[in-house]
Amino acid sequence: MSGTSLQSLRERLALDAASGRCDESGVRRLWWAGLEILQEGLLKRGVQQGIWMASPLPALYEPDLLRHLQGWVWAPENLDRFGPFNAALPGSGVHHQDGIRFRRLPLQEDDGFDPLLLVITPSLQVALAIHGSPGCRQLLMRSDPDTLGDALALCGARLREHSPDLAEELKDQLNSLGPLHSDAELEQQFWPRLAEKLTVTAPSLTLQPTPTTGSTMDQPEDLSLLEAITHEVRTPLATIRTLIRSLLRREDLPEVVQKRLRQIDGECSEQIDRFGLIFHAAELQRQPEDTQLARTDLGSILQTLEPLWKDQLARRQLSLSLEVQPDLPDVLSDPRRLEPMLGGLIDRVSRGLPSGTGLRLLLQPAGARLKLQLLVEGQEKSNTNGTSMDASRNERVGTVLSWDPTTGSLQLSQAATRQLMASLGGRYHARRDRDLTVFFPVAPSPG
Incomplete structure (x- = not known):
């Protein structure tokens, strides 16, 4: 040195x-x-x-x-x-x-x-x-x-x-x-x-700790830098979100102020989760972890998160419909990390869509798996073909990120998304027209 x-x-x-x-x-x-x-x-x-x-x-x-x-x-x-x-x-x-x-x-x-x-x-x-x-x-x-x-x-x-x-x-x-x-x-x-x-600054639940095992001397320089950047982005956002939620507990705020604060809170949460996924993707690239999957009620998770996703999409004048077939079995996944990953898929598909576009989220059986589909619907769908989801128009930024120069959108690369989803038990398939499908293995029957 x-x-x-x-x-x-x-x-x-x-x-x-x-x-x-x-x-x-x-x-x-x-x-x-x-x-x-x-x-x-x-x-x-x-x-x-x-x-x-x-x-x-x-x-x-x-x-x-x-x-x-x-x-x-x-x-x-x-x-x-x-x-x-x-x-x-x-x-x-x-x-x-x-x-x-x-x-x-x-x-x-x-x-x-x-x-x-x-x-x-x-x-x-x-x-x-x-x-x-x-x-x-x-x-x-x-x-x-x-x-x-x-x-x-x-x-x-x-x-x-x-x-x-x-x-x-x-x-x-x-x-x-x-x-x-x-x-x-x-x-x-x-x-x-x-x-x-x-x-007065509560830690964000989306901040993932850096693994303490294994050698860190062989970390690729780009991945270490990317992890540092994501920390620098998420930590102040978590502070802002905490302060906003403290303000929202006051009863003397005008309704218009409360509405704006809730919008800021939502934007902070969305970006914290987004950069949390980027951080975790960088971790997986430099130090793959053993997969630890558990029984997960995927349908219940989707129904719980549906109102949050609808609010996020409504800020961009987009809509979402959810269809979950009844009496579906549990799948094998990691529910703690699956929730932000599902939100990341919603963000990935919806980013750059024109106002008025609708998203349709379907969960149904497919043999020994459950099939989760995210589809873009409406008359604007034909205008989205080959845009930011088209890898040929995106520029790779290292192994984790891709950047659409036409929109300025920065997102996980297809390879990083596939690896993240695989760590959660899912098989990820994306099409050029933004539609995507993820297959999750059905959990074995108890006993």
Whole structure:
């Protein structure tokens, strides 16, 4: 490992710190709560100048801060392949957009993908990072001058190896901000405030823990990055959803406000589940898991989820009808993961359909299996043939995603969808006209 790698920087921040005990989902919630506390502190102080350095994605998101602070982002080159995600990153070199200033720097092979952020301003100076092996993850926060000085020295040495001019630019910016100093208020308040944040931020049930067994050294770079991105998307959405549901418990909200909040809640839930599937698909690609199937009442699951799907589709002026034949046997599947996967199939088929289109969901016996069909109906069906479900028009984004350049729709690839469904006991068949069929094995009779 290089002495100037970002992993070395994280290890310096972790020096003298106790080992962590968090799983991946827990440490990501800590990270987002920490970012919120840090940005609240910067805004409260009215910071007008400073720098921030982040990896592998921009960490700050408050527009007022981004407009006043100069950003440096170590980002992987292959992030360009992730289509819509690239909009969150600066391009090569200096990036200016709506007054927001970034400088993009290359991420090296031994840097890792754990989030990292350094913020240096005249009044507040701090480093945040996620560190640790699976099952022993932790959020690091350091604000003492010795640690920050070592971290900045490492960043400067790294820049000198590749671009002495950039190293001098960073040095000049730091000199203009004054000497490093401790902040007693931040050190005393950060962790208590973090605990307060977490008390009102319930974890999302759709966040899947990263497996703690097996080697992680052979993870393909794209899949590790994709997992990091999905965490960064889902965690703040889960926070927003929790806050919205807290607001909805108030009795003094006007009806129109309640309606809008419920719409936002629905959109958050839909995207959390969508990115949860992407995360699980990436997990299966890098570390296939043993299938553990159980008796599952598929018909009951469909009938329970039908109102939710109808509400989601109604926001796009689409309709859904469900037909479940009576007295159907149970199937073998994983009901906990099957529910979001079924929602993912609804989203996959419906995305990009014109208003007024109807979907028809059928469950019926087919020999030793149950056949689940999702059909597009109505006069608009002929206009959907060969669109985003047509693999020939989609661009593959790694092994997990496909992207329709005509609509900007990002979704699981056919291969990833098939693998996900196979892990749930289903055999997935898709047609070019968006219709799809999944066969589930019937569970053996008890006794």
